[in-house]
Amino acid sequence: MNKFETNAIRTQLERSNNLEHSVPLYLTSSFVFEDAEDMRASFAEEKERNIYSRYSNPNSSEFVKKVCQMEGAEAGFAFASGMAAVFSTFAALLDSGDHVLSARNIFGSTHALFTKFFPKWNISHTYFKIDDLDTIENLITPQTKIIYAESPTNPGVDVVDLELLGSIAKKYNLILIIDNCFASPYLQQPINFGADLVIHSGTKLMDGQGRVLAGITVGNAELMDKIYRFSRITGPALSPFNAWVISKSLETLAVRVDRHCENALKLAQFLEGHDKVNWVKYPFLRSHPKYEIAKKQMKAGGCVVAFEVKGGLEAGQQFFNSIKLLSLSANLGDSRSIVTHPASTTHSKLSISERAETGITDGTVRVSVGLEHSEDIIRDIQQALQ
Numbered sequence: 001m002n003k004f005e006t007n008a009i010r011t012q013l014e015r016s017n018n019l020e021h022s023v024p025l026y027l028t029s030s031f032v033f034e035d036a037e038d039m040r041a042s043f044a045e046e047k048e049r050n051i052y053s054r055y056s057n058p059n060s061s062e063f064v065k066k067v068c069q070m071e072g073a074e075a076g077f078a079f080a081s082g083m084a085a086v087f088s089t090f091a092a093l094l095d096s097g098d099h100v101l102s103a104r105n106i107f108g109s110t111h112a113l114f115t116k117f118f119p120k121w122n123i124s125h126t127y128f129k130i131d132d133l134d135t136i137e138n139l140i141t142p143q144t145k146i147i148y149a150e151s152p153t154n155p156g157v158d159v160v161d162l163e164l165l166g167s168i169a170k171k172y173n174l175i176l177i178i179d180n181c182f183a184s185p186y187l188q189q190p191i192n193f194g195a196d197l198v199i200h201s202g203t204k205l206m207d208g209q210g211r212v213l214a215g216i217t218v219g220n221a222e223l224m225d226k227i228y229r230f231s232r233i234t235g236p237a238l239s240p241f242n243a244w245v246i247s248k249s250l251e252t253l254a255v256r257v258d259r260h261c262e263n264a265l266k267l268a269q270f271l272e273g274h275d276k277v278n279w280v281k282y283p284f285l286r287s288h289p290k291y292e293i294a295k296k297q298m299k300a301g302g303c304v305v306a307f308e309v310k311g312g313l314e315a316g317q318q319f320f321n322s323i324k325l326l327s328l329s330a331n332l333g334d335s336r337s338i339v340t341h342p343a344s345t346t347h348s349k350l351s352i353s354e355r356a357e358t359g360i361t362d363g364t365v366r367v368s369v370g371l372e373h374s375e376d377i378i379r380d381i382q383q384a385l386q
């Protein structure tokens, strides 16, 4: 059995007659048939082949094949963005009247999907507190179909016990879906802990260089078939070009993520001793409340560090205005380090009490630690704190 790094590079499509070394880009919307019988058999799904790029394309198939290999999944489908994957997965699996039990600490757009759009289709949700997993079972109703969570969470870098969620989902026969975007398949494979489906925004660590939007859902073959049938009709498919870019990026995922984590841990350790900082959160810091769980389910701590600048909103803004090297942006998982102020950007649409529930204060800073030299990253943050 080859290791993760080898599979990431060696899992690829069969070579064409040109014997290319690197998989070529298939910019084609459709595919041709040999004859009438081939056409009939293809549409009858008697053979596995490409028909139309809304259904499948060699480049998206390569991306799916690699991520299935990384996550230990049976099947998958590639989407135009992470949110297309989130939406299509729910839309394919849920019926009117169904209920979703979700962690409170989730990506802002997923929260907006639950609260603003689900009610239109008579789909309800309840949030559970990730610090209080014991009470989850009380929140399950006869209508509950899915348990949903992210780990580590955004932007608070909290850690959810995946094994515990897996055992609850199994006990009540619910579908467990994990958004694994913050960890990447290199650091954590939720299927090992009982997840049925795993979602990624490929836009983040998978591409890792801030170029393309992409998303993917992988997991149980029966569930994936439902998601595939919904998606080939509704059209959220990933473009061949973006699939080609991200498939190449996966070849370097392990080396990149190793360095992201190394740099992030150094920054977290530096901040932990700093007198202008109230608190620091990073899964692989001993002071993290879920350090033991993080160690159990992750290979390293990821690229995101959260901390609070002393002095509230004003000190927070002064910190951002003093940053010189790092980018002020809302993205993450990029080779360039990025600082974000969640209270005024990604989570600005939440009320103050909603923000408090997800652990975001006015002074909370989220750093997506990139691949620049760690000394340069730390120096910029140090001078901004000063």
Ligand SMILES: *Cc1c(COP(=O)(O)O)cnc(C)c1O
Residues within 6 Å of the ligand: 081, 082, 083, 084, 086, 107, 150, 154, 179, 181, 182, 201, 202, 203, 204, 213, 214, 215
């Ligand atoms: C960015 C992100 C998404 C959405 O992905 P897009 O590619 O931006 O649509 C979903 N979940 C998490 C945790 C994310 O960070």
